[in-house]
Amino acid sequence: MASTEEPTVEAAASKKEVGGEQESATAAAAEDEDTGAQVAPIVKLQEVAVTTGEENENVLLNLKCKLYRFDKEGNQWKERGVGTVKLLEHKETGKVRLVMRQSKTLKICANHLVIPSITIQEHAGNDKSCVWHAADFADGELKEETFCIRFPSVEDCKSFKQTFKDVSESQVKRTGETEEDNTAANLIQKLSVGEKDQEEKPEVKEASATEEKKDGNQKDENSADEKTPHVTCSFVRPSSKIRWQKGCSAVCGLLEGCLLVVLKMR
Numbered sequence: 001m002a003s004t005e006e007p008t009v010e011a012a013a014s015k016k017e018v019g020g021e022q023e024s025a026t027a028a029a030a031e032d033e034d035t036g037a038q039v040a041p042i043v044k045l046q047e048v049a050v051t052t053g054e055e056n057e058n059v060l061l062n063l064k065c066k067l068y069r070f071d072k073e074g075n076q077w078k079e080r081g082v083g084t085v086k087l088l089e090h091k092e093t094g095k096v097r098l099v100m101r102q103s104k105t106l107k108i109c110a111n112h113l114v115i116p117s118i119t120i121q122e123h124a125g126n127d128k129s130c131v132w133h134a135a136d137f138a139d140g141e142l143k144e145e146t147f148c149i150r151f152p153s154v155e156d157c158k159s160f161k162q163t164f165k166d167v168s169e170s171q172v173k174r175t176g177e178t179e180e181d182n183t184a185a186n187l188i189q190k191l192s193v194g195e196k197d198q199e200e201k202p203e204v205k206e207a208s209a210t211e212e213k214k215d216g217n218q219k220d221e222n223s224a225d226e227k228t229p230h231v232t233c234s235f236v237r238p239s240s241k242i243r244w245q246k247g248c249s250a251v252c253g254l255l256e257g258c259l260l261v262v263l264k265m266r
Contacts, residue, residue: 003129005247032105034222036111039205054086055086056090056091056092056101057088057089057090057091057097058088058089059086059087059088059093060086060089060096060163060167061085061086061087061088061159061160061163062084062085062086063084063085063151063156063160064083064084064103064151064156064158065082065083065084065085065100065149065150065151065152065160066079066081066082066149066150066157067079067082067083067085067100067109067110067147067148067179068080068148068149068150069145069146069147069211070145070146070147070148071149077148080100080109080110080147081100081101081102081107081109081150082102083100083101083102083103083106083109084100084101084103085098085099085100085110085113085149085160086098086099086100086257087164087167087226089167094174095113095171096113096114096167096170096171097109097111097112097113097114098110098111098112098113098114098134106139108197109148110136110138110145111137111138112134112135112136112137113134114164114167114168114171115168115171116168116169116171116172117145118132118133118134118168119132119133120132120161120164120165122157123148126150126159127154127157128150128151128152128153128154128156129148129149129150129151129157130147130148130157130160131146131147131165132146132147133145133146133147134147143245155243169253
């Protein structure tokens with residue numbers, strides 16, 4: 001009897017296992033089935049063009065790294081972020097800047113120009129990291145910061161240092177060329193100004209000569225006026241002329257009357 005019962009129990013267990021496998025297979029097939037139902041979105045989002053400020057720049061270097069900055073108050077290194085560091089050269093001005101963004105949030109961790117005064121050197125005791133000092137603008141204002149950057153490999157660290165040094169040397173040459181260009185432009189400007197002054201000087205002389213002639217003519221006129229005596233003419237009013245004529249006629253009339261009387265008496 002015992003031999004007959006044991007196979008039946010094993011058979012029942014195998015049936016249960018097979019049934020469970022079939023149920024799981026049917027459930028998976030049901031999940032994979034495409035019902036064809038379409039759900040319309042509640043809010044429609046439009047694509048927006050995002051500008052990073054790097055559109056007019058060429059990428060000279062792009063490496064993954066971890067950045068630290070030195071906290072002077074706490075006298076310790078603090079992690080600034082994990083992401084990618086880039087050396088970007090502007091297409092028009094030729095200036096190069098270092099930019100680092102965090103990998104997930106794309107927050108700016110470092111943003112400063114690469115200038116000849118910046119010196120980069122290896123961090124003591126670590127071949128994968130290096131240190132430098134710069135005026136950073138990551139927080140929206142210039143701050144003097146001391147950075148330490150660490151790369152996953154020694155090769156990345158060496159390529160970063162070499163590219164950084166090459167850029168600083170090129171900036172030295174560029175600043176020298178710009179200074180020479182500025183001095184040449186200043187000399188040309190001075191020469192052009194000197195020529196203009198020389199051209200303007202004869203005109204000034206001619207103008208001064210004409211003014212002197214005018215002053216001489218005025219002096220001659222004034223001297224002539226001083227030599228000629230001033231004659232004041234007094235004009236008699238018409239009413240006074242009429243009175244004078246009447247007085248003369250009256251006197252003549254009296255004289256004639258006197259003559260007649262004298263003649264009659266003779």
